[in-house]
Amino acid sequence: MARLAVLFVAHEAGELAEYRLAEDGEQVSSSSVSSSSQPRSSSSLLSVSSVISEESSSIASSVQYDPDSDVSQYTNFLQLGDRATQVLAAVNVFSDTEPLVLNTITITLDTSVSSIEGLLLYDSFGRYLGRAFRESSTTYVLNVKNSNIIVPKREDYSFYIRAQLKTFTSGGVSGETFRVSSVTVEGDGEWSSRSYTKGSSDTFPQFQTARSVITSIDSPGPGNEPLAGGEDVLIGTYRFEGDQGDGAADLEVTAIVFHLTLVGGVTVANPALSSQGLGIRHSCSTTSTTVITCSSIPDYIGSFEDGPIVLELYGDVTVPEDALKAALGVNINQPGSPGSAGAITWSDGSTSFTWVPFGSPVVRGTYFEQ
Numbered sequence: 001m002a003r004l005a006v007l008f009v010a011h012e013a014g015e016l017a018e019y020r021l022a023e024d025g026e027q028v029s030s031s032s033v034s035s036s037s038q039p040r041s042s043s044s045l046l047s048v049s050s051v052i053s054e055e056s057s058s059i060a061s062s063v064q065y066d067p068d069s070d071v072s073q074y075t076n077f078l079q080l081g082d083r084a085t086q087v088l089a090a091v092n093v094f095s096d097t098e099p100l101v102l103n104t105i106t107i108t109l110d111t112s113v114s115s116i117e118g119l120l121l122y123d124s125f126g127r128y129l130g131r132a133f134r135e136s137s138t139t140y141v142l143n144v145k146n147s148n149i150i151v152p153k154r155e156d157y158s159f160y161i162r163a164q165l166k167t168f169t170s171g172g173v174s175g176e177t178f179r180v181s182s183v184t185v186e187g188d189g190e191w192s193s194r195s196y197t198k199g200s201s202d203t204f205p206q207f208q209t210a211r212s213v214i215t216s217i218d219s220p221g222p223g224n225e226p227l228a229g230g231e232d233v234l235i236g237t238y239r240f241e242g243d244q245g246d247g248a249a250d251l252e253v254t255a256i257v258f259h260l261t262l263v264g265g266v267t268v269a270n271p272a273l274s275s276q277g278l279g280i281r282h283s284c285s286t287t288s289t290t291v292i293t294c295s296s297i298p299d300y301i302g303s304f305e306d307g308p309i310v311l312e313l314y315g316d317v318t319v320p321e322d323a324l325k326a327a328l329g330v331n332i333n334q335p336g337s338p339g340s341a342g343a344i345t346w347s348d349g350s351t352s353f354t355w356v357p358f359g360s361p362v363v364r365g366t367y368f369e370q
Contacts, residue, residue, distance in 0.1 A: 080172035249349035264326035
């Protein structure tokens with residue numbers, strides 16, 4: 001895990017490429033120096049230097065690295081057709097008795113997932129270890145017996161896992177929910193040749209497959225504005241961005257629950273939703289004094305067909321004349337999860353989802369105050 005942290009720091013500093021080259025160069029230099037202790041003439045040293053340089057270039061060119069330096073793990077949607085998803089699991093192997101020569105790595109999912117084509121494994125430096133293939137409905141195995149991967153005695157060895165997903169047209173399925181349930185490594189003791197099996201006991205994030213995904217939600221309006229009462233007043237602006245994936249996948253928002261902050265007796269009535277620049281309103285309901293629900297949002301308002309959408313919330317705002325302090329704010333609060341509905345319902349063209357992979361609140365609207 002420490003190596004993964006170093007990798008992340010190097011990425012943030014913009015020095016990832018230099019770090020990886022330095023790692024490879026250090027290993028080649030060390031093995032080359034130890035290959036001989038005999039003194040050499042200057043001409044032979046030049047020759048050996050050339051050989052080392054060529055070997056270094058050859059080794060560096062044969063090593064494959066993960067092109068994505070983001071190794072964060074969190075519950076998210078995985079878009080069908082992605083050839084290397086975000087990290088599904090990161091695993092730490094420790095051997096306290098002797099160095100361990102790895103033979104196989106077995107990944108078990110909590111359920112069968114039709115959309116997964118294979119699992120890609122990388123070490124803590126981002127070096128590609130290989131592709132694990134499906135052995136049973138929930139099990140994937142990578143054979144590394146001849147890869148000379150050694151877990152040092154009493155030192156951590158870390159690796160992480162990404163997935164290759166099928167496209168929707170090649171058998172990928174929208175709405176599959178899963179997580180890595182366990183990871184097991186098997187190997188032989190370097191000194192004793194004794195067989196060892198090490199298993200993980202971590203809880204890994206949950207994921208759900210989708211044809212299209214919402215990638216961000218924010219408020220393009222100012223953080224604060226003066227509060228004014230009146231009819232059909234703009235009380236919130238929210239921008240949604242997404243990736244529609246395959247061409248036939250129509251990404252759209254179909255329902256939103258807004259939560260109101262009301263200060264000084266302010267009230268909101270007759271709420272309605274629109275798309276910026278459209279001029280057509282879709283009526284919403286006030287389910288309590290502080291909750292507005294916009295259901296059955298039509299596609300001409302909620303569809304991403306023409307790109308990102310900016311949704312505007314309107315309402316009749318009443319501000320008491322005798323209020324010493326009055327304020328109004330409208331937020332989208334609950335992100336939800338694969339097993340719990342949040343404030344936003346959306347469709348990827350095949351499946352209706354009730355959660356988004358963001359924090360809470362999902363987005364804060366403009367805060368109006370006098």
